[in-house]
Amino acid sequence: MGINLQKGQRISLSKELPGLKKILCGLGWDVATSSGGGLFGMFANTQNYDLDASVICLDANGKIDNIANVIYFGNLSHPSKAISHLGDNLTGEGDGDDEQIIIDLTRVPPDIAKLVFTVNIYECTKRGQDFGQVKNSFVRLVNVSNNQEIARYSLSGSEYKGNTGMIMSEIYRHGNEWKMAAIGTGVKVNDLGDLVKAYA
DSSP states (O other), rough: OEEEEEEEEEEEEHHSSTTEEEEEEEEEEEEEOOOOOOHTTTTTTSSSOOOOEEEEEEOTTTOOOOOGGBBBTTTOOOOSSSEEEEESSSSSSSSOOEEEEEGGGGGSSSTTOEEEEEEETTTTHTTOGGGGGEEEEEEEEEEEETTTEEEEEEEGGGGGTTTOOOEEEEEETTTEEEEEEEEEEEEEEEHHHHHHHOOO
8 A cells, every 4th residue: 555645755766665766657537527517517617628747857957957857748769768758648537547657766877866746737828727627637657567556746726726837746866765755736727828937
């Protein structure tokens, strides 16, 4: 059974699972549908919420120096092959993970000190969508070697009303260790580019 993290909590992956090499980061969410009545209610809120999970790779100064260090639906693999995004889910339908990212910790280049896991709503401004309508959001880490869940962080949707992006969690180097931090910070952005600019 994995560890259920609270906002701000940190764990050492290296100490929890010595020898850990490859992890899967799964992100999931559901959308709260509107329940308007009558003929027009049938068509209310019919647009899908397309939430996009991404990884922003930062150096020891917390900065991004190369666009190749952003792993998302338009760039599914890091040049080092250490990080692979398994593809875009356009609706969030279905149980379990909606998007998955695999990280080979042994192949992460030494100049990358932190991996920031973010989620943003695609075309949020055009569609008038925010995280206030998103529920059951979570991020979880799984040990790829045995498919065991290491840790999970679940977010409450109500506190993120008006936010269109979210910094879910971080995996970072601490000496010779890899640690995970549950962040859960909501932000107002138009797209992934705005999230990346915060680290430029």
